Amino acid sequence: MNPELLVATWSCHQSKPAPRTTTPCTILHCNEAWRHVMGPTRSPWGRLPDDDQQRAVGALDEAASGALVTGLLVSAQAPSRDEPLPILLNVIPVRHAPSEGTHIDAITVTGEVLAEPSSWVPSQTKRHRMETLGRMTMGVAHDLNNLLSGLMGHLELVREANVLHHLPDDVQQSLKTVHRAASDGASLIQKLQRYIRDDTEMHIEPLDIEALIDDCLMLTQPYWRNEPRRKGIRIEVERDYVHPPLIKGVASELREVFVNLILNAVHAMPEGGTLRFTTYTTQADATRDTNADNDVVGVKVADSGVGMEPDVQARIFEPLFTTKGEDGTGLGLSATYSIVQEHNGTIRVDSAPGEGTTFTLLFPSADRTASDASADADRPDTPQCHILVVDDEAMVRRTIDKLLTHQGHTVHPVASAQEALDELEGNTFDLVFTDFGMPEMNGAQLAEVVHDRHPELAVVLLSGYTDTSPALPHVDHVVSKPFTANDLKAAIATVLPDMPSPNDS
Structure with missing residues (x-):
């Protein structure tokens, strides 16, 4: 062929x-x-x-x-x-x-x-298939990032409109959970993109392990509460928290760990039962590659389910091993084990038939000084300015328009690079936000033309891809999709530090 x-x-x-x-x-x-x-x-x-x-x-x-x-x-x-x-x-x-x-x-x-x-010889065939899969995956990831940008942007608008306090508490909590799920979905897509491009850098930050567990319980509530109750089954969740120190980690990946453990616990309690989370602080294990002066944060996730036979318990973290038949992939607990290891932590399982299962996780605590400084850092003020927004996706374009307008900016949205260049010929702007992936002329090419014709004009690139290197010589800042209102605010403050802020007007 x-x-x-x-x-x-x-x-x-x-x-x-x-x-x-x-x-x-x-x-x-x-x-x-x-x-x-x-x-x-x-x-x-x-x-x-x-x-x-x-x-x-x-x-x-x-x-x-x-x-x-x-x-x-x-x-x-x-x-x-x-x-x-x-x-x-x-x-x-x-x-x-x-x-x-x-x-x-x-x-x-x-x-x-x-x-x-x-x-083609077999090696060519395999390479071609992998390259094709990679191209298709990156394209799908870009489209999903655009969809998530619209979803998260509108959730931001609901929050910024100061109407949440008029809604019932459970609706407020559900909106927060949807936003968290969308954010984790975006992080998962970015992880996939980084893997395809062989960029495995993780973005680590101080985390409150108890707040993270609560997020996961809210996210999985339909599985451990709503669905079992429709079947006449009751699963109780108990929390025994001691407010341990912060840990360092990637929030989306650690949420994946606890979501996996919650779903496995629900599967192990077909007649109902109790799921219990216990946090505690202990001393560092000198055999681990951690700072021996720091405490270790421990979490126990225990269920009162059917338990496991010794042979199953011995293989529980093996890739592709599952006890769920065709309903399982055998990847959940394997991924959990890998993520915990990447966070310099440990995980072990204790179980017996008819006596339930307990997973124990240990993580090194974060440096308190660095954590406190990070938590107390003030976000920069956002200047008010005239912004040209370029994006061929109507939903994303409208979302950016509304988010920036809500922050007090004057926004002019257009659907293509050519429209943007036409607008720049007859109007004055302080800043251009442009999408990367656009037909006819992409964001990198537009940034180069803008840089040549209007060298004083700042350009911020919005991208659902991980490889933005073609645009880097001609843009002042890059914002990854999906983004939040604070991401846009921080980008403006970064590229226009001398503009007057709303507080000065």
């Missing part, structure tokens, strides 16, 4: 809008690679199954109305293969310059075969 890019072009001249069920376009040309994989010019979708043909025609309809359609996955039954070929399509509208209107002249469709040529 030839790995050449598949390319086809459709003409879109029409006198009136066509029905959404049929394409208004006529194919003009397709290259040899397209004909070989997808079908001849007279039947350009001929080798796709009916449902994929309908999706492809629908994508042409969307492009005919001016929308860019990317990442459309279809299957083509090539005559030289028994198995269908997965094809990744991008459907790109081609229009006149903005000054001449928005009429769509043509549509270009490109396709990439996500399968290896038959002539």
Whole structure:
């Protein structure tokens, strides 16, 4: 199979809008690679199954109305293969310059075969599959970051609107839990991105272990409280806290640890029971790589469930080992063990059939002076300024607009780099916020043009990717998606430190 890019072009001249069920376009040309994989010019979708043909025609309809359609996955039954070929399509509208209107002249469709040529050796095949998986994963991660940016941004707006105190306590707590879950989802995506790019740096901060456990209990409440009660089962949660010192860690990863332990405890109590969390402080273990002058923070997670046989207990942290049959992956407790180890901690399990299970976790405490200084640090004041926001995702664009407007700024949102450059020609701005991944001209390219034409103008890059190196020579600051109102506030204070703050006006 030839790995050449598949390319086809459709003409879109029409006198009136066509029905959404049929394409208004006529194919003009397709290259040899397209004909070989997808079908001849007279039947350009001929080798796709009916449902994929309908999706492809629908994508042409969307492009005919001016929308860019990317990442459309279809299957083509090539005559030289028994198995269908997965094809990744991008459907790109081609229009006149903005000054001449928005009429769509043509549509270009490109396709990439996500399968290896038959002539490749096994090492090439494996490398190609991993590269393709990596590209697709990074694309999905970017899209999820955009969705989470909208979700978290609107939750921030609800909080900033000072209406939470009008809501019932349980609704307030649920909104906080949704925000926490979205934040952890974003952290998980960033962890995946860092892994793909071989960047395993963790962002460590002082943490209150008891507050973190409470977050996890609230997050998992539907599993240990609501769902069991619907089945007539009752699981009680008990807390025995002593308010130990802070520990250092990555909050999202440690929440993953305790969520895993809670869900395993619920699974071990099919008839109900008690889940108990106990915190305590003990002396450092000299055999561990920790500061012997610091205390060690301990946590016991105990359930009154069915317990484990000795042979199961011995293998509980092994990857892929599970007692849940097809309902389990065998990755939860393995990941838990790895995360605890990465935090210079230890975890052990004590269990017996019919006597429940207790997990004991130990973590070195954080340096108190550094922790107190971090907790007492004041956030910088945010200057008031005129901001140009550039993002092709309407939901993200609206969210940034509302968050910045709420902070007292004047915001002008646009949907493309070209629109941004047009606005810069006739208006004065203090700052540009631009998305990284945009069609036609991405954020790195826009930042370079802005840097050349308006060198005095600060540019902040918003990115759902981890690799922002192409933009770094031309941007003043980078904010990762999803972001919070405080992230935007801190970015403005960083790049515009001399602007007057709201407190001075």
